[in-house]
Amino acid sequence: MTRLFKFSTLMLTLLFSAITLARPHQEKKLVLQFHGQQFKQQSKIFLKQELQRQHGLRVQNFKLVRVRLVAKSRNGNGKANLIVGQNRTQKKYINGAPRDFRYNDANTWDRVNFRNPSYNSKGNWQIHLKGNIKVKKVVVFLERTRRRRPSPRPMPEPRYGKACFYKSAYYGGQSFCLQSGQQKMDLYNFRNGMFDDDISSLKVFGNASVKVCTKGHLGGRCKTFRSNQSQLGFTGDFWSVAMNNRISSIEVY
Numbered sequence: 223m224t225r226l227f228k229f230s231t232l233m234l235t236l237l238f239s240a241i242t243l244a245r246p247h248q249e250k251k252l253v254l255q256f257h258g259q260q261f262k263q264q265s266k267i268f269l270k271q272e273l274q275r276q277h278g279l280r281v282q283n284f285k286l287v288r289v290r291l292v293a294k295s296r297n298g299n300g301k302a303n304l305i306v307g308q309n310r311t312q313k314k315y316i317n318g319a320p321r322d323f324r325y326n327d328a329n330t331w332d333r334v335n336f337r338n339p340s341y342n343s344k345g346n347w348q349i350h351l352k353g354n355i356k357v358k359k360v361v362v363f364l365e366r367t368r369r370r371r372p373s374p375r376p377m378p379e380p381r382y383g384k385a386c387f388y389k390s391a392y393y394g395g396q397s398f399c400l401q402s403g404q405q406k407m408d409l410y411n412f413r414n415g416m417f418d419d420d421i422s423s424l425k426v427f428g429n430a431s432v433k434v435c436t437k438g439h440l441g442g443r444c445k446t447f448r449s450n451q452s453q454l455g456f457t458g459d460f461w462s463v464a465m466n467n468r469i470s471s472i473e474v475y
Contacts, residue, residue: 300353307345383428
């Protein structure tokens with residue numbers, strides 16, 4: 223009886239180990255936040271670039287498994303599909319209704335799932351959108367293709383500093399400051415939008431760098447400053463003129 227019990231225990235242990243080893247690679251789940259950003263007509267979301275920007279992840283050692291798009295269309299006739307390299311999925315409808323388009327309730331968002339249409343993950347990873355669509359987030363599921371080999375890398379020199387932003391030229395009017403590592407992805411939703419498209423000068427402290435863009439989520443035209451700008455509209459520099467009272471998102475690093 224004792225030998226039979228030991229034999230049964232051994233067989234169960236071996237069976238459990240075999241099942242564990244046979245499991246597929248564990249998926250890595252990453253969420254790309256878009257906070258209800260609106261896309262109109264024909265638009266694209268570049269997943270590799272967003273993974274790099276939002277998570278600092280380079281995807282060379284990963285393959286794309288599937289994608290979940292959380293979005294809604296104004297009239298329920300928006301469409302989306304996933305493109306990986308030269309392969310693409312069928313277009314799927316994104317549900318929605320005019321009465322729900324401006325609200326952020328959980329039940330107003332549709333969830334659309336796509337599998338990777340390519341046998342590998344080479345080339346661009348893009349979601350193509352068609353219609354008047356708001357995107358809350360994109361959930362990306364990845365699998366590692368090979369083991370990471372640890373290699374010593376020099377630590378980047380830390381940046382210290384901050385930047386302050388002013389409504390008027392020569393650092394006048396109301397203002398706010400951001401430390402290195404902070405960002406404002408949509409000034410429209412910051413302090414009731416009082417600084418959205420209404421910044422005319424900025425100060426840079428320490429060794430900080432300031433990236434400012436004309437659209438939310440660091441979109442549109444962007445410019446990086448590393449020194450004070452007392453008159454964004456009167457420096458004679460094209461990029462500075464373009465940024466006067468047109469800044470909608472900021473990153474300080």
